Amino acid sequence: MSVAEQEFNHMFGKDPYSIPLEDYDVSQPELFMSGTELPYFERLRKEAPVHYCKDSENGPYWSVTRYKDIMEVENNPAVFSSEPSITLVDPDPDFDISMFIAMDEPKHGDQRKTVQGIVAPPSLAVLEPVIRERIVGILDTLPVNETFDWVDKVSIELTGQMLATLFDFPFEERRNLTYWSDVATTIPGPDALIQSIEERQNILLTECLPAFTKLWNQRVNEPPKGDLISMLAHGKETRDMGPMEFMGNLMLLIIGGNDTTRNSLSGGVLFLNQNPDQYDKLRANHGLIPKMIPEIIRYQTPLTHMRRTATEDYVLQGQNIKKGDKVAMWFLSGNRDSEVIENADDFIIDRKLPRQHLSFGFGIHRCMGNRLAEMQLRVTWEEILKRFEKVEVVGEPVRNYSPFVRGYAELPVQLRPLAK
Amino acid sequence: MTKITFVKHDDEEIVVDAENGTSVMNAAVDNLVPGIDADCGGECACATCHVYIDEAWFPKVGNTNDAEEAIMSLNPDRQETSRLCCQIPVTDEMEGLKVRLPEFQF
Ligand code: HEM
Ligand code: FES
Numbered sequence: 035m036s037v038a039e040q041e042f043n044h045m046f047g048k049d050p051y052s053i054p055l056e057d058y059d060v061s062q063p064e065l066f067m068s069g070t071e072l073p074y075f076e077r078l079r080k081e082a083p084v085h086y087c088k089d090s091e092n093g094p095y096w097s098v099t100r101y102k103d104i105m106e107v108e109n110n111p112a113v114f115s116s117e118p119s120i121t122l123v124d125p126d127p128d129f130d131i132s133m134f135i136a137m138d139e140p141k142h143g144d145q146r147k148t149v150q151g152i153v154a155p156p157s158l159a160v161l162e163p164v165i166r167e168r169i170v171g172i173l174d175t176l177p178v179n180e181t182f183d184w185v186d187k188v189s190i191e192l193t194g195q196m197l198a199t200l201f202d203f204p205f206e207e208r209r210n211l212t213y214w215s216d217v218a219t220t221i222p223g224p225d226a227l228i229q230s231i232e233e234r235q236n237i238l239l240t241e242c243l244p245a246f247t248k249l250w251n252q253r254v255n256e257p258p259k260g261d262l263i264s265m266l267a268h269g270k271e272t273r274d275m276g277p278m279e280f281m282g283n284l285m286l287l288i289i290g291g292n293d294t295t296r297n298s299l300s301g302g303v304l305f306l307n308q309n310p311d312q313y314d315k316l317r318a319n320h321g322l323i324p325k326m327i328p329e330i331i332r333y334q335t336p337l338t339h340m341r342r343t344a345t346e347d348y349v350l351q352g353q354n355i356k357k358g359d360k361v362a363m364w365f366l367s368g369n370r371d372s373e374v375i376e377n378a379d380d381f382i383i384d385r386k387l388p389r390q391h392l393s394f395g396f397g398i399h400r401c402m403g404n405r406l407a408e409m410q411l412r413v414t415w416e417e418i419l420k421r422f423e424k425v426e427v428v429g430e431p432v433r434n435y436s437p438f439v440r441g442y443a444e445l446p447v448q449l450r451p452l453a454k
Numbered sequence: 455m456t457k458i459t460f461v462k463h464d465d466e467e468i469v470v471d472a473e474n475g476t477s478v479m480n481a482a483v484d485n486l487v488p489g490i491d492a493d494c495g496g497e498c499a500c501a502t503c504h505v506y507i508d509e510a511w512f513p514k515v516g517n518t519n520d521a522e523e524a525i526m527s528l529n530p531d532r533q534e535t536s537r538l539c540c541q542i543p544v545t546d547e548m549e550g551l552k553v554r555l556p557e558f559q560f
Pocket of ligand 1: 108134135136146153286287290291292294295298331335336337340393394395396397398399400401402403404406407
């Protein structure tokens with residue numbers, strides 16, 4: 035069978051211990067859509083913590099699955115480069131939107147420095163009341179004791195409003211932000227949001243780029259203010275960016291702040307329903323919310339992995355990684371590594387060291403929006419608990435078809451109001 | 455035990471007893487000093503234990519290592535006497551050390 039004809043979906047539905055390790059390919063989306071991926075990673079952690087997959091949809095790649103080994107890779111950006119891509123898919127040379135998440139030093143640092151301020155704790159203190167007001171606005175219009183989709187009505191709506199606030203983007207058009215983010219991250223296919231890579235490029239170039247260019251032109255002629263587009267338009271390191279780089283930076287902030295937060299919002303509801311003892315604990319003590327949020331983010335691991343590319347030969351756990359090889363750091367797996375995290379498979383909302391998880395990565399590329407994400411989730415849960423006895427999951431969640439963005443397309447729920 | 459003073463950005467001082475052999479970050483976390491989250495637990499990989507060392511003390515706390523420099527250099531509010539305090543071991547010589555907690559970490 036030629037590579038082109040080969041179907042890369044032989045893992046799904048099989049006992050993880052029946053497949054020979056040399057045939058393992060944990061990047062197959064069926065595993066994630068069915069919610070059956072974790073036992074495969076468990077086996078890799080135990081038996082082949084640095085594992086070579088000889089072929090996949092995106093060619094050969096290494097999987098690093100233990101917490102400490104992931105840390106070693108994260109902390110060595112000179113050997114483990116973020117260029118040319120941070121997913122296993124290689125970038126299309128004709129459509130190279132460049133984002134600093136996929137750049138090495140010094141360019142990465144120069145660009146990150148210009149935008150980092152907007153999501154640093156002092157700016158967050160200013161944003162928090164605005165965000166709370168938006169969240170209250172959404173929660174107060176939800177139907178009670180009636181089935182609806184939490185993903186659409188709450189998770190997407192909330193993150194969409196949040197992004198519009200951060201960019202000072204026209205509020206009525208906010209769903210475009212969600213849409214472009216989905217366009218950029220969906221795997222193209224006959225039943226998918228987009229059918230082909232060409233369609234993706236077309237949408238981003240003819241809809242997204244012009245909309246943002248218009249805003250850029252507006253902001254560049256106004257005095258600097260606190261939204262992200264204004265910051266980019268006036269920043270010393272960013273004001274001379276070319277259009278692809280400009281769009282890259284914007285897409286990075288949209289994608290970064292969209293799927294990840296959205297799926298954590300849905301995941302939290304699901305985990306509390308699966309663990310009623312934890313929900314009880316939370317109801318009895320709202321003071322646990324700040325500790326629960328990082329636990330939700332760990333347990334969800336909204337981005338399952340980041341890719342690096344070796345710039346030279348390197349030996350990791352006795353395995354010979356060769357210059358040019360793709361290396362996937364599976365945060366999802368490291369977050370379930372019981373050598374570092376006690377009872378890692380359990381969802382426990384009052385852990386002693388809740389921020390000890392890999393969901394935001396570590397090292398120089400560590401998520402820039404981590405405190406913003408935590409704040410959004412914290413405020414949302416504070417307001418949920420003030421109103422509802424329970425957000426009850428009343429049907430099976432529909433999971434994403436993606437080995438990268440781990441989350442939910444649908445989550446049917448009913449709200450139970452607090453007894454008066 | 456060694457006395458270390460953390461000065462908040464509003465000038466409030468918090469004096470703690472630090473155990474020798476641990477790090478200044480551990481001393482902060484063990485004593486619930488605000489503004490030192492230390493997400494990575496001291497692996498020099500998160501930069502949430504950033505402090506400004508008192509000028510007079512700066513030469514005495516040792517050199518900034520490469521990994522520390524790499525991650526601190528991303529911060530626009532980094533100063534001459536910035537350090538990641540998980541990289542500073544507590545020893546007898548540190549008695550009386552004074553460090554400031556940057557506002558961006560609150
Ligand atoms: C729960 C929510 C979030 C999760 C799980 C998450 C996860 C991540 C991960 C895994 C990385 C790469 C880290 C690495 O390579 O080591 C990253 C980078 C990044 N994230 Fe997030 N993120 C979240 C929310 C946000 C938000 C709200 C923003 C918006 C401001 C954001 C903006 C970014 C940016 C700009 C980068 C690139 C940083 C760099 O390369 O220096 N993220 N995020
Ligand atoms: S605790 Fe993470 S860098 Fe010091």
